[in-house]
Amino acid sequence: EVQLVESGGGLVQPGGSLRLSCAASGFTFSDYWMHWVRQAPGKGLVWVSRINNDGSTTTYADSVKGRLTISRDNAKNTLYLQMSSLRAEDTAVYYCVREHMTPGLDSSYYFDSWGQGTLVTVSS
Amino acid sequence: DIQMTQSPSSLSASVGDRVTITCRASQDISKYLNWYQQRPGKAPKLLIYDASNLEVGVPSRFSGRRSGTDFTFTISSLQPEDIATYYCQQYDDLPYTFGQGTKLEIK
Numbered sequence: 001e002v003q004l005v006e007s008g009g010g011l012v013q014p015g016g017s018l019r020l021s022c023a024a025s026g027f028t029f030s031d032y033w034m035h036w037v038r039q040a041p042g043k044g045l046v047w048v049s050r051i052n053n054d055g056s057t058t059t060y061a062d063s064v065k066g067r068l069t070i071s072r073d074n075a076k077n078t079l080y081l082q083m084s085s086l087r088a089e090d091t092a093v094y095y096c097v098r099e100h101m102t103p104g105l106d107s108s109y110y111f112d113s114w115g116q117g118t119l120v121t122v123s124s
Numbered sequence: 125d126i127q128m129t130q131s132p133s134s135l136s137a138s139v140g141d142r143v144t145i146t147c148r149a150s151q152d153i154s155k156y157l158n159w160y161q162q163r164p165g166k167a168p169k170l171l172i173y174d175a176s177n178l179e180v181g182v183p184s185r186f187s188g189r190r191s192g193t194d195f196t197f198t199i200s201s202l203q204p205e206d207i208a209t210y211y212c213q214q215y216d217d218l219p220y221t222f223g224q225g226t227k228l229e230i231k
Contacts, residue, residue: 035220045160045168045211047220061219095167108174109215110158114167 002026002113004096009118016086016122022079022096022115030054030074033099035111036081038092046092049081050099064090086122093117126150126214130223138231143199145226147212152193156216159188159197162225163208171210172197204230 008020022034036048049060049070058070069082079096100112127150137143147157155175160168170179175190185200199206207230212223 044225045162045213045222047222050218059218108177109156110170110173110179111160111168111213112170112179114169116167 002098004098004113004115006094006096006115006118009094009120011121011123012086013124014087014122017082017084018086018120020081020083020094020096020118020120022081024077024079024096024098027098029072029077033101034070034072034079035097035099036068036070036079037095037097037111037114038090039095039117040089040092043092048094051079083120086120088122091120091122093119125219126153126217126221128212128214128221128223130212130226132226133224134227134229136229136231137202139202139204141202143202143206143228145197145210145212147195147197147223149193149195149214149216153214153216155190156214157188157190157195158213158215159186160211160213161206161208162211168211202228202230 003025005023012018033052035050038046038048051058051070055072067085071080095117096115097111098113102108129148131146157175159172161171162168171182171186172188176188187198189196209225209227211225
């Protein structure tokens with residue numbers, strides 16, 4: 001069974017830092033691109049960042065570029081999100097998400113597994 | 125960024141009703157659209173990928189279709205367990221973007 005378990009959320013002051021972790025199990029972690037998606041309280045889903053399967057390529061939403069850093073340790077089957085210079089608007093539940101890509105010329109891409117999420121609250 | 129305009133934002137229907145949600149993309153995204161269900165307090169769950177393909181294990185009362193840049197998601201016969209918020213998501217281009225969500229309630 002695929003499992004993604006996030007940890008590391010909590011209360012942090014504006015300007016502070018936090019590191020989120022996502023422990024993956026039940027699949028070959030190094031085969032998959034991984035993402036972070038966030039959801040502010042009572043709001044919709046917002047894509048944050050993605051990393052390719054070997055960690056060599058990363059992409060970010062403009063709103064977090066330069067402040068959040070995605071990384072992974074395939075030996076530990078763990079995805080990370082290093083968060084710095086945090087702002088009130090970063091307050092959200094952060095989901096670790098696996099992206100499935102179907103093989104073939106016209107591949108399909110979709111988020112087929114989600115963690116339970118970890119809440120980050122930025123407040124003084 | 126590609127904007128996904130989802131409507132309605134909320135919907136109230138009776139058990140057994142046919143329910144339809146619409147998502148419009150701000151530009152051509154071909155078939156590259158997925159639909160997710162998020163029950164209260166839970167993580168989202170994939171229902172449909174590539175506009176009309178049902179994910180394995182998802183009940184057949186859920187369906188999706190594409191017409192140009194307009195995408196529709198339909199529940200053919202609403203069940204009590206379908207109470208949730210539904211989101212569309214495009215993956216034609218980064219950043220991946222979601223619709224604003226449709227909160228579905230039972231009358």
